[in-house]
Amino acid sequence: MPRNPTAAASESAVARAETRRRWSLALPALTVITLCSILPLGVMVAYSFMEAGQYGNVQWGFSLEGWRAVFLDRDFFDDSYIPATAHLTILARSILLALATTALTFVFGIPTAWFIATRPPATRAYWMFLITVPFWTNLLVRTIAIQEVIRADGTLNRLLLATGLIDEPLQMMFTNGAVLVGMTYVYLPLMVLPVYAAIEKFDFRLAEAAYDLHASRLYCLRRVVLPLMWPGIVAGSILVFIPALGAYVTPRLMGGGRAMMWGNLIDLQFGQGRNWPLGAALSITLTLVVVGAMVWYARRAAKGDATNG
Amino acid sequence: MLDIRSLSKKFGSGDSAFQALKSIDITIEEGEFFTLLGPSGCGKTTLLRLIAGFEQPSGGQLVLDGKDIATIPPNHRPVNTVFQSYALFPHMTVAQNVAFGLEARGTNPAEIAPRVDEILEIVQMAHLRDRKSSQMSGGQQQRVALARALAPRPRILLLDEPLSALDLKLRKQMQFELKRLQRELGLTFIFVTHDQDEALTMSDRIAVMDGGTLQQVADPRTLYDHPANRFVAEFIGEANFLSGTVAGGKLSLSGQAPVPLPHGADASGPVTVMIRPEQVVVGSAGGNAVTLDGQIEALVFSGTDTHVTLRLENGDTLSLRAPNNSHATTTFAEGEPLRVALPVDALRLLPEDIANAA
Numbered sequence: 001m002p003r004n005p006t007a008a009a010s011e012s013a014v015a016r017a018e019t020r021r022r023w024s025l026a027l028p029a030l031t032v033i034t035l036c037s038i039l040p041l042g043v044m045v046a047y048s049f050m051e052a053g054q055y056g057n058v059q060w061g062f063s064l065e066g067w068r069a070v071f072l073d074r075d076f077f078d079d080s081y082i083p084a085t086a087h088l089t090i091l092a093r094s095i096l097l098a099l100a101t102t103a104l105t106f107v108f109g110i111p112t113a114w115f116i117a118t119r120p121p122a123t124r125a126y127w128m129f130l131i132t133v134p135f136w137t138n139l140l141v142r143t144i145a146i147q148e149v150i151r152a153d154g155t156l157n158r159l160l161l162a163t164g165l166i167d168e169p170l171q172m173m174f175t176n177g178a179v180l181v182g183m184t185y186v187y188l189p190l191m192v193l194p195v196y197a198a199i200e201k202f203d204f205r206l207a208e209a210a211y212d213l214h215a216s217r218l219y220c221l222r223r224v225v226l227p228l229m230w231p232g233i234v235a236g237s238i239l240v241f242i243p244a245l246g247a248y249v250t251p252r253l254m255g256g257g258r259a260m261m262w263g264n265l266i267d268l269q270f271g272q273g274r275n276w277p278l279g280a281a282l283s284i285t286l287t288l289v290v291v292g293a294m295v296w297y298a299r300r301a302a303k304g305d306a307t308n309g
Numbered sequence: 310m311l312d313i314r315s316l317s318k319k320f321g322s323g324d325s326a327f328q329a330l331k332s333i334d335i336t337i338e339e340g341e342f343f344t345l346l347g348p349s350g351c352g353k354t355t356l357l358r359l360i361a362g363f364e365q366p367s368g369g370q371l372v373l374d375g376k377d378i379a380t381i382p383p384n385h386r387p388v389n390t391v392f393q394s395y396a397l398f399p400h401m402t403v404a405q406n407v408a409f410g411l412e413a414r415g416t417n418p419a420e421i422a423p424r425v426d427e428i429l430e431i432v433q434m435a436h437l438r439d440r441k442s443s444q445m446s447g448g449q450q451q452r453v454a455l456a457r458a459l460a461p462r463p464r465i466l467l468l469d470e471p472l473s474a475l476d477l478k479l480r481k482q483m484q485f486e487l488k489r490l491q492r493e494l495g496l497t498f499i500f501v502t503h504d505q506d507e508a509l510t511m512s513d514r515i516a517v518m519d520g521g522t523l524q525q526v527a528d529p530r531t532l533y534d535h536p537a538n539r540f541v542a543e544f545i546g547e548a549n550f551l552s553g554t555v556a557g558g559k560l561s562l563s564g565q566a567p568v569p570l571p572h573g574a575d576a577s578g579p580v581t582v583m584i585r586p587e588q589v590v591v592g593s594a595g596g597n598a599v600t601l602d603g604q605i606e607a608l609v610f611s612g613t614d615t616h617v618t619l620r621l622e623n624g625d626t627l628s629l630r631a632p633n634n635s636h637a638t639t640t641f642a643e644g645e646p647l648r649v650a651l652p653v654d655a656l657r658l659l660p661e662d663i664a665n666a667a
Contacts, residue, residue, distance in 0.1 A: 203394075203396070205392065205394055205396045206396050206398060206399075208363060208383075208392075208396065209390070209392060209396035209397075209398075210398075210409070210413070211363075211382075211383045211384050212361055212362075212363075212383050212384070212389060212390045212458075213384075213389060213409050213410035213413055213457065213458075213461065214384045214385070214410050214413040214414040214461060215384055215409070215413035216384060216413070219413050223398075223409070223412075223413075224398055227400045228399070228400055
């Protein structure tokens with residue numbers, strides 16, 4: 001039967017109405033994304049290309065000074081450009097500390113999640129409650145609590161001194177190690193929760209099947225358990241790595257001025273440094289590093305999927 | 310040959326202890342299709358898990374080819390299992406699933422691919438070798454589970470109710486195929502089921518279990534014709550139970566004239582007598598038979614025969630199958646009297662079994 005032109009017209013009218021309906025349903029989400037994500041990011045991008053005001057803020061006018069200062073310093077004596085090694089050191093430290101934090105939360109988080117997921121269902125809620133308790137506490141309070149443990153006259157040192165293991169207090173505060181301890185403590189639940197969800201979904205009959213099929217425990221872990229837990233591990237790693245890379249409160253309190261991270265550097269430009277364009281450029285740089293890492297990971301995962309499947 | 314010697318399994322301890330298996334003795338022959346049959350909770354799955362190695366026995370031995378394997382962990386036992394839930398690895402393809410057992414055992418990689426192809430050919434799944442298990446039907450998953458368990462060439466294949474998740478038609482087809490496969494491979498199968506039809510049609514021998522003990526181990530015909538006790542008689546097929554007395558080598562049933570004991574039977578005092586519904590003869594029978602009168606309580610036409618429930622004069626009920634090959638059954642009507650005969654050689658004298666008397 002030939003298509004009726006009026007039927008076709010009404011069909012496309014229906015399609016248009018459907019499109020309108022979908023857009024209107026998406027509108028609240030689009031509004032929130034625009035106001036809370038795209039707009040602020042746009043402001044930051046714009047600021048990074050402006051001139052610094054004398055007392056903070058920005059002055060209208062295009063300038064690359066902010067971006068120049070991210071990578072290059074002006075020599076004190078002859079005004080020639082030299083690489084901004086201090087910034088690069090801080091960036092490298094931020095990436096390494098964020099990676100180390102992810103690794104440590106993995107090392108402590110996997111057994112924790114495994115422990116909780118293998119409890120009887122009735123007691124799991126209790127353990128999950130304990131894991132989420134820190135979320136109810138202010139980040140500042142939590143960080144000061146961990147500071148109390150490791151500072152020179154803190155709990156740990158007093159304990160070690162009392163047992164005679166050491167003669168004088170260990171200086172642990174304001175080091176990379178202190179920042180790492182603090183961040184691991186703060187971000188651990190972000191690793192435990194998604195990994196727990198993955199383990200809880202795991203069908204332990206599969207492990208039994210692997211065991212029946214001549215797999216050793218280690219082989220079963222590598223070929224069956226880990227691949228099926230992988231999405232949870234990836235989610236946990238991303239959830240820890242991204243905020244750890246931009247961490248600001250914990251490095252400030254645990255690392256002081258000696259173990260500064262990228263977040264503190266940004267803070268400095270908007271505060272004492274009164275260099276908003278540089279601060280904005282540093283922020284955008286961080287965002288680009290994170291996006292770059294995610295794209296790299298997604299590509300690699302897609303490739304891995306293609307070869308496995 | 311697998312020799313199960315006084316094998317027992319107790320779960321828990323103290324007051325909450327549960328004796329899942331009580332001293333089981335079975336010898337399973339080479340190349341045998343051996344079925345563990347029983348209601349849920351009878352211990353059949355526990356026995357299978359002991360053979361697979363997932364559970365440790367509380368006592369006894371599991372002797373395979375002259376060696377006690379009871380303490381060997383599952384991954385080092387030459388047995389593989391087809392699980393009730395299939396337990397296929399969801400992140401792997403069909404071929405990867407099948408290769409798993411070979412790879413885990415460290416088989417030479419050059420030998421794995423041909424073996425996977427061969428086994429997928431046998432279960433007719435070669436065309437789906439690159440599918441993931443989530444993209445397959447229940448029947449297909451079942452074949453893959455079978456292929457995966459067969460690939461490492463086990464000495465014994467364990468099957469834990471593998472057909473229970475399939476619909477009736479597919480189940481019948483898979484029963485036939487499993488039996489054919491078992492014959493062709495000449496492999497020992499130990500098959501767990503609660504379905505007596507499945508057990509009767511597939512098995513060389515069946516172990517009927519209840520309450521953690523063996524009730525009878527025999528071939529399907531013997532189980533049906535000569536059940537060892539009331540539990541077996543009731544669990545396999547349908548059965549009528551009547552009470553009688555043996556005195557002076559003669560059997561009296563429901564107050565009828567004493568008849569000689571069935572061939573080979575030996576008893577005295579009160580006995581339980583069993584007869585299969587299809588052995589009951591309508592009218593009177595020649596030779597030695599007990600004649601009983603009753604009233605037809607229910608009639609069910611089922612094509613080849615008519616199922617009759619008869620209320621006997623002493624109040625007991627007796628069910629029988631009257632073949633529809635004559636016009637006799639057309640005259641049956643509910644409430645009408647009917648005379649039936651129980652041929653003596655179809656009667657089975659069962660030991661009084663207190664545990665199952667209820």
